[in-house]
Amino acid sequence: MSVIRSAIQWEQAAEGIWRGVVGVPEAVTPLTVSPPSPRREALAALGDAPFPLPQEQVVATVGAGRIVLRLPLGESDRLYGFGLQFLRMNHRGRTRCLRVNSDPVVDTGETHAPLPFWVSSAGYAVLIDTARVLTVYAGSAVRLDSERPPKLKNRGYDEDWAATPLSDSLEAVVPGETGVAVYVFAGAGDRGDPQAAQANAMLSAVRRYNLFCGGGPLPPRWGLGFWHRVSMFASDAEVAAEADEFRQRDIPCDVIGLEPGWHSHCYPTSFEWDAARFPDPAGFVRGLTEKGFRINVWEHPYVSPASPLYEPLLPYAGSHTVWGGLAPDYADPRAASILAEHHRERHVGLGVAGYKLDEVDGSELTGSSWMFPAHASFPSGLDGERMRQLYGVLLQRLTAGLFRERDRRTYGLVRASNAGAVSSPYALYTDLYDSRQFVRALCNSGFGGLLWSPEVREAQTDEAYVRRLQIACLSPLAMMNAWASGQRPWSYPGAEAAVRAAIRLRMRLMPYLYSAFARYREDGTPPFRAMALETGYPFERLGPEAAGFDSTAAPYGLYGEDRSIDDQYMMGDSVLVAPLFPGERSRAITLPAGDWYEFETGASFPGGRTIEYAAPLERVPMFVRDGGIVPLMPSLPHAPKAGDRVPLEIRVYGKAPGVFRLYDDDGETFAFERGHCRWTTLRSDGTSEPLSGGGEAYAYGELIWRHMGDPSSASAF
C-alpha cells in the first residue's frame, strides 16, 4: 500500500483562476453536471492576480485508496465556506466531512449543500471538483514532518494548553485514486490595511468563483415577493380561498406553493394531479395566475408504481427504492428527458411557475435512513454516494431548463445542492429549525454561491413567529411553509400587525433586492453575505472565547477559539441586518468603521464598534452605510409587471457621496440576456442617469428622492 507524491498540472482557467489536475479526473463531478459558463468580461474587469499560495507547497499524494491534497496555512488564516453550514463560520481547526445530509444536527461539516469549496482569509478560494465525499482536515491534522509544528504544552501545568494544536497545513482527502481537479481562485484586495485587504480579497475570490460558474441567477421579479405554501391536504377550492384571504387582509403574496397532497400518490410520488383535490388543474392554475399568484409545486424524485412514469423510467432506475418508488438515474439524459417531457405537458404547460425539489439529499446516518444507500448502483455507473451528492443539482438543472426553453424565468426551492450551481434559480431550505442557525446559514451561504431560504413553519409564541418571519422576509426567498400545520400568516392574532409589516417591508424592498440580484449575476457579488466579507470589519466580536472549555462537560472544548460574527449580515451593498431572536428585547450589533444610519429613521450611529440596540416586536434592526442608497416601492399586493408604472422612493442615507445602480427589466423572461434591460445610476446628490438600456421602460415610474438626514422628509409610501 504505497502512497506516492503526484505532480499537479496547473493551468490558468481565467484571470486569477487556476486549474490543477492530479491523475485523470473522474467523468462525473459537480462541474461536469453544472459546466461552468464563465462570465469572461466581468472576470477580466476584476483583473489578473498572482497565484495566491506558494504553489510548490500545494502537494498531492496518491495511494491507499485515496488522493490527499495538502495546502499550506498561515498562523492566523481563517477558513470559511464548505457549503451551507449551520453550526460554524470559521472552520479552521476542524475536520469537515462534505457529505450531503438532510439532518445536519452535529458540527461535522455535513450539510444540505456540501460544497468542496472554501475561502481563506489569506485571500483565496479553493474548489476540489469531486462528487466523492471529501474530508477536509482544515488545520485539524498535524504531520510529524511539519516544518512549523505547534508549540508543545503541558496540560498538567500550562493554562493555555489547546485541545486542537495549530496545524500549518490543510489536508483534503478524496476517496479513490483515479484523479481529481482542483481550482484556485485568487483574491485581489487592497494591500494597504491588512484587515481590509483580507475582506476585500475574500470577496474577490468569492466573486471569481461565482463569475467562473456563470454568475448568480436573476429570479423573476415575483420570486422576490412573499411565498405561502398551503397544507398538503388542501383542495383546489381551499387553496383559492386561502389565496383570496391574502388580498382581503392586505398582505402581499406572489407565490402559492402546493405540498405533496396535490399528487394523486405521494411518498413515492405520481407527479399526476390528484383527481379528487384538483379535478381541473389547468383551470385552477389559470384562476390563481389571473389573480396575480404563481403556482409552485412540490415534488421529490421517487417514482411511484402508481405513476405513468414508472414503466418508462424503470430501465433507468437505481438498484434501491425510496419509499417503494424508483430512484431514477437523472445523470442519464434519457431518464431526464422522460421526466422533462411529462413535466412540460402536465405542469409547466399548464402555467405552473416553479418547483420545490424535496428529499434530493437524505442522511446516511441520522433520521430514518429513508434514502438509497451509498452502495446503490445506477445505470450510468454512479454509486449512491455520488448520486446523492449530485441529485439536487441534476434536478435543478432539469427543471430550470423546462422554463428557460419557454423563455420564462423560474425561482424555486431545493433541499440539496453542490458546487458549480451558482446560476441555478433555486434557494435551499431545511426541515430543521433554529433561528440562530438560520441566520448563520444566511451568512455562510454567500461564501459559496448559494441562496438560502430561512422559511417559517410555525412557532410556539406570537413573538417567535414574528421574529422568524422577519428573518425570512430579509432573505433570498421569503416564505411561510404550512405543509403540516395548515397555518397562515394571520394564525397568530397578536402578531398580525407585525407580520403584515414584515411582509410589506419585503415588498417595499423589491427594487433594492432585484438590483442586488442583477449585480450578483453581473459581477458575482452575493446579495446576502457575511460581515466577514465587508471591508474593515472585525472577524470576531468578543475575542478569544475561553468559555468553550468545560473540563467535565466539554473536556476538548477549544481554548482560544474565535467567536465569529454570525448573527448579522449584509443585504445588498448598503443594508446591515441584525435580526432580534425570540426572547430578545435588544442585542449586540457590530457596526463596521464609518457612520451608519437607522434604516427607518436615518438616525446616525458611529461605526467601528459594537452597540447594544433595542427594537420593538414590529421592527428588525437595520442599518445603512454612509452614502447608501435604497430604492423602495409601494407595498403592492404582488410584484409589478413590465408595463406597470411603479413610483420609487429613493432613500439616501448619510453624508458621504454614494452611488446605486438600479436595475429594471420585464421581470419575467430572459430578454435581459439579449440586452432588454435598464441600468440607472442613482447618486446621493439626487441625480440619476441611464447607464444602459435607457431607451426601454419597464416597471418603474417616478423617482421620489428622500434624504434621510433631512428631518422634514417623510416616507412616500
Add this chain to the structure above:
Amino acid sequence: MSVIRSAIQWEQAAEGIWRGVVGVPEAVTPLTVSPPSPRREALAALGDAPFPLPQEQVVATVGAGRIVLRLPLGESDRLYGFGLQFLRMNHRGRTRCLRVNSDPVVDTGETHAPLPFWVSSAGYAVLIDTARVLTVYAGSAVRLDSERPPKLKNRGYDEDWAATPLSDSLEAVVPGETGVAVYVFAGAGDRGDPQAAQANAMLSAVRRYNLFCGGGPLPPRWGLGFWHRVSMFASDAEVAAEADEFRQRDIPCDVIGLEPGWHSHCYPTSFEWDAARFPDPAGFVRGLTEKGFRINVWEHPYVSPASPLYEPLLPYAGSHTVWGGLAPDYADPRAASILAEHHRERHVGLGVAGYKLDEVDGSELTGSSWMFPAHASFPSGLDGERMRQLYGVLLQRLTAGLFRERDRRTYGLVRASNAGAVSSPYALYTDLYDSRQFVRALCNSGFGGLLWSPEVREAQTDEAYVRRLQIACLSPLAMMNAWASGQRPWSYPGAEAAVRAAIRLRMRLMPYLYSAFARYREDGTPPFRAMALETGYPFERLGPEAAGFDSTAAPYGLYGEDRSIDDQYMMGDSVLVAPLFPGERSRAITLPAGDWYEFETGASFPGGRTIEYAAPLERVPMFVRDGGIVPLMPSLPHAPKAGDRVPLEIRVYGKAPGVFRLYDDDGETFAFERGHCRWTTLRSDGTSEPLSGGGEAYAYGELIWRHMGDPSSASAF
C-alpha cells in the same frame, strides 16, 4: 465499475459457529489483533445447532471499491448489538456506521466500541471481522429487486405511511475489495414458546460469541470494589490523605486512580512520574497498597518529546502527531515491546495495579478533531482509520500482558474497544453524561461481550449525584472520577448517607458479582445484560410509539417504532435492577413472567406485567426472581483476600427451587486457570455442596442462610 457476486466459502469454526470467507481477508482485523482462544468444552456443552439462516440467501458482491454482504431479514426481526450503543437498542430499520467515536451524540451507530457484531431476535449473531469502518443498512435499504418489497402507501391518504419501509434484507458494506471473513453464531432456544425461544436463542448466540473469543475476563476481586479517581493536580500526600478519608468515613474503597497530572508531562504524555507531585513513586504505591488500596494510573498513547520513550518510538510513529506527541504503531511488536519494557520497570514493577487507557478513540468529525486523521499512515501499513478502530484493543492487550506475565490479574478502564476482546479485563467509559444513556449502554454492552462503567463525575444536585452513583455501583466497575472536579463521594453533604449505602451495597454484593463474572468466563453468560435476553420477556413496554413523528419537528419520525426496554437490566442471573433517574420518585418496571421479590424485603410481586414502583433516595429498585439465590458479604473497607474468612449471608427468594453456583479463588492470580478455585452449589432448600475445588479454602467462611419469605429472618450484616 462492475459489481459481481462472489462466492462465500463457509466452514464450521466450532459447534454452532461458521466462518464464511469472501476473497482474501485483510491481514489486520479485530480477530487477528485478539486471536480467539475458543473455550471448546463450554461450546461443546452448548451443543451443535443448524446454520441459522437460509445460507443461499447470504450473498456477497464485490466491486466499486467495496464488498457488500446481504443477509435476509424476517418481518419481525429485531437487531441488537453493534457495540456500545448509547442511543438505541433495536437497530432494525437504521443505518449504522461502525466507526470509533469518542463523542457519539447522534444516533449514527458510531460509538467508543464499534463492534461489527449484532444479534438477531431470529436467533443468531453475526460478526464481520474487519478493521474497516463498516456501514450496516440494518433493514434501512430496500432493493428494487426485493422479493418481499414493502407495501406501497400513499402519504396523502394513508395514516400508516412509514418513513422507513420494511426491508427484507440487511446490507453490510466493507470498504475495499480485498476480502473479508464473516462469522455466524447460532442460537439454540426453546422452540416451544416463540418469545422465550427468541430470548434464549439470542442469549445462546451471544454466549457462543463470548466463548469463541475465550469467555469473559475474571477481574481480581478488588476490581469489583469501589474505585475513586482523584484530581489530576493531586500530589502524593494529597492522594494519601484522600484515601485515608475513605477509611475514616467508613466508605469502602479498593482502588485509587491517578489522572494525567501524575505524568511529568501530559497531553502529550511522558509516562514518567512527575518529580514534584510524586517524588517517591515506589514508596507512594507501597504505602497505599499496604492500606488496602490499589493504584490505577491514567495514560494515553501519545508520546511527548519530553518522554524518554520519544526517541526509541520515533521510528515506529505514525505520520501525524496528537497534541504534538507521537502516535506509535502498536500493531508493530517492536513498538509494543518498547512501551512494555518501560511500563514494567516504571509502573507495574512498582506495584501499580492497572491502567486507564484514555483517548484511544478520537472523533473524526465532532469535538475538537484532536485525533490523527483517517489517512494517517503507520509503518505497519495500517492507515489512521483502521488504527483508530484497533488502538484501544492493541493497548488493552499490551497492558494486560504486563500483569499476566507476573501472574497478577488486572482490571482497568479503556475508552475504545472492538470485537474479539471479550476476555480483556477492561471496562469502557466515556466523557459524555446522561443517566438514561448510561443504563441503555449497560443493557447494550451485554449483547457484544463488553463491560461498561457508568462512572460518576459530578452532579448538579444531591439527588442527581446519588442516582448516578447508584447506577455506577450496580455496574461492572463502580467508580467516581474526580479528575476535573476534585470532588469526593462525601462532597454532597445531604447525600452522604445514601452514597455510603450505595457503595456498601456494592461491597455486600461482591460474592454474587464475582460468581457472575466467573460464570461469564466459564459459560459466556454476560454478568450485566438487557431484559431482551431474558426468557419470556416482552421486547417493548409500550407498543408502537406514534409519538416519534411530528410533522414539523420530525417529519421522518418513525410510525410504529418499538420502544425497547432500555432502562432496566439483569445483574447476574437473578437480580433485576431498575434505577430511578434524577427527578423521579417512582417509575415503571416491567417484570418478566413468574413471581418477583423485592431485594431488600423479600416482598413478592407477580410478574408478567409492568408496575409503577416508588423508592426513596437511598434505595435502588431491585427485584429477585422466584428461586433466586444471592450471596452477600459484610461491607468491608476493601475486598477480602485469599486466607480471609468472610461469612456470607445466603439470601433465598421465593418458593421455586433454585440453584446458585458460588465461585471463590485467591482473587488475585491466574492460579484459577490451573484449577485453584472452588465452585459450590447453593440450593434454595438451604443445602450446599462442593462442585469443584472443594479441597481448597479461599476467602469465604460461614454460610448464613436467610429465607427472605420468612418474616422472622433478619439480615446477618
